[in-house]
Amino acid sequence: MSNRVNDILVKKELDGSDIITLLSLTDEKDLEQLRAAAEAKLLAERGDAVFFRGLIEFSNICTADCYYCGIRSSNYAVGRYQLTEHQMVDAALWCAHEGYGSIVLQSGERRDAAFVDFVERVVGAIKAQSRSSVLPDGLGITLCVGEQCEESYRRFFAAGAHRYLLRIESTSETLFSRIHPPAQKLSDRISCLKVLKRIGYLVGTGVMIGLPGQKIEDLARDILFFRKQGIDMIGMGPYIVHSQTPLAAEAHRYGMAPDDAFILSLKMIAVTRLVLHNVNIAATTALQSIKHDGREWGLRYGANVVMPQLTPTEVRKEYSLYEGKPCVDENSEQCRSCLTRRIESVGRVVASNVWGDREC
Numbered sequence: 001m002s003n004r005v006n007d008i009l010v011k012k013e014l015d016g017s018d019i020i021t022l023l024s025l026t027d028e029k030d031l032e033q034l035r036a037a038a039e040a041k042l043l044a045e046r047g048d049a050v051f052f053r054g055l056i057e058f059s060n061i062c063t064a065d066c067y068y069c070g071i072r073s074s075n076y077a078v079g080r081y082q083l084t085e086h087q088m089v090d091a092a093l094w095c096a097h098e099g100y101g102s103i104v105l106q107s108g109e110r111r112d113a114a115f116v117d118f119v120e121r122v123v124g125a126i127k128a129q130s131r132s133s134v135l136p137d138g139l140g141i142t143l144c145v146g147e148q149c150e151e152s153y154r155r156f157f158a159a160g161a162h163r164y165l166l167r168i169e170s171t172s173e174t175l176f177s178r179i180h181p182p183a184q185k186l187s188d189r190i191s192c193l194k195v196l197k198r199i200g201y202l203v204g205t206g207v208m209i210g211l212p213g214q215k216i217e218d219l220a221r222d223i224l225f226f227r228k229q230g231i232d233m234i235g236m237g238p239y240i241v242h243s244q245t246p247l248a249a250e251a252h253r254y255g256m257a258p259d260d261a262f263i264l265s266l267k268m269i270a271v272t273r274l275v276l277h278n279v280n281i282a283a284t285t286a287l288q289s290i291k292h293d294g295r296e297w298g299l300r301y302g303a304n305v306v307m308p309q310l311t312p313t314e315v316r317k318e319y320s321l322y323e324g325k326p327c328v329d330e331n332s333e334q335c336r337s338c339l340t341r342r343i344e345s346v347g348r349v350v351a352s353n354v355w356g357d358r359e360c
Ligand code: 5AD
Pocket: 068, 069, 070, 167, 169, 207, 208, 237, 238, 239, 240, 241, 242, 286, 321, 322, 323
């Protein structure tokens, strides 16, 4: 164990240079030291429970054209789909029945009135129908439908969604503008996060790790941003190339090798846990697309949330944000038992019938 690492790990509050040091570790013993500290922090702050958020990717129709994402509007190779209200309510009630306390409704980004009305209606229907003696307040509902105006955010909140995920993707102006079309602005995304907080949502954000040109210093600033904004939930994972996107060429020329992006993602989870203490951190599916047991590694490095997929198997492969997405041929039941096994294999337990929010 190096003294330098130990000196940082015993500190109460980490600063930018501590974070850079930890994210730069390569020695196996140092990494294990970091992992053990993050795991210990998680167990002390939140215990050994892992919370399920059933993930319903209800539409891949998207008006945004992000340079990294497989469902970007100008990828004409994707078959577009939209689940019905009935399919979504069914999937949500299955979750409630299985003891998942929470769901995430995620889709491509649309801001038209029909879409906003639809989301509001489905959130209300799921809330009303999922109340039971074991879940008196119904399922915890997280929305992940991109940048919206304040009024739409307020309507979704009033309908019963109480958490919102909106990844910042990168807090570096340079990187953000390199991976998004000019119409998308980092400042707009930051404003949305602030509005969501003001409305009263528990707010989640996150970044992609291993983007071409991304530096350790950028990632350190991302973590400091999470702290400064009082973020409640983190979802982040490795950037994975999708060949039908403009960023693929750059990634092939000077991108990071998947194994390196994987390790860096684990370090990001661990350091975020040390800096943000009791937040919820997801072990994301992207980790598993690089290594078959990637999500377990995420849990061992300080994550405490897993998002089993509930998207109907017929359309799942069309929600291809990146290539090599795992579990596309499995049904919800298979995902549930596989994930439970994976969680138990790292000495943790799945929580049942609770929302599992961070206590503020
Ligand atoms: N690799 C990794 N993550 C991706 N996302 C989109 N495309 C990719 C990719 N190629 C992530 C973004 C987005 C979330 C829903 O999926 O961070 O916010």
